[in-house]
Amino acid sequence: xxGSLFFPIGGALIILALILSALGIRGRDKFPPSRPVxxxxxxxxxxxxxxxxxxxxxxxxxxxxxxxxELAEEQEHAEAEQPVPPPEGGTxxxxxxxxxxxxxxxxxxxxxxxxxxxxxxxEDGGLSFEPNALEASPGxxxxxxxxxxxxxxxxxxxxxxxxxxxxxxxxxxxxxxxAQLQPGAYVFFCSLPGHREGGMEGDLLVx
Numbered sequence: 001x002x003g004s005l006f007f008p009i010g011g012a013l014i015i016l017a018l019i020l021s022a023l024g025i026r027g028r029d030k031f032p033p034s035r036p037v038x039x040x041x042x043x044x045x046x047x048x049x050x051x052x053x054x055x056x057x058x059x060x061x062x063x064x065x066x067x068x069x070e071l072a073e074e075q076e077h078a079e080a081e082q083p084v085p086p087p088e089g090g091t092x093x094x095x096x097x098x099x100x101x102x103x104x105x106x107x108x109x110x111x112x113x114x115x116x117x118x119x120x121x122x123e124d125g126g127l128s129f130e131p132n133a134l135e136a137s138p139g140x141x142x143x144x145x146x147x148x149x150x151x152x153x154x155x156x157x158x159x160x161x162x163x164x165x166x167x168x169x170x171x172x173x174x175x176x177x178x179a180q181l182q183p184g185a186y187v188f189f190c191s192l193p194g195h196r197e198g199g200m201e202g203d204l205l206v207x
Contacts, residue, residue: 113139
């Protein structure tokens with residue numbers, strides 16, 4: 001049922017009521033002229049009233065739906081324009097300058113700082129690193145380990161949270177490992193059974 005018909009039918013109802021009122025006033029002694037006319041007129045009048053009421057309900061429902069749609073669109077538009085708040089603590093992580101980006105271990109370090117370190121061990125397979133004390137700047141640290149002996153060794157980097165990086169075993173060759181390090185003290189060692197206990201470890205100071 002089209003709610004837009006409410007207005008013409010409502011107008012027709014008003015006109016019909018005025019006509020009936022005029023007829024009743026002018027010919028009150030002989031209006032209605034007969035009982036069938038009275039019944040028929042009452043039925044027509046009741047039908048017009050019922051139709052008008054139904055159309056009024058439909059029209060109100062349509063207006064409510066349109067208003068709800070407008071409110072929903074306004075809400076979506078407002079949410080789209082609302083700026084996204086930064087996470088607790090201030091500036092979002094992706095907007096931090098490079099020098100404040102987190103490195104392995106959680107603390108901010110300077111990005112772009114790179115340190116290359118060389119470590120070796122004796123040709124006779126002795127259980128030691130040469131040198132056994134290293135220093136590096138915070139950032140990317142690469143340790144190149146050369147094992148010139150036929151005895152297998154490897155190199156591992158350990159921090160407060162445990163082992164950070166590990167290399168494969170190597171004989172008469174070289175391997176390397178790379179880690180993002182924050183300032184602090186670290187240990188590098190060989191993980192093969194008995195090698196670390198035999199003295200094959202060293203200190204790495206990052207500052």
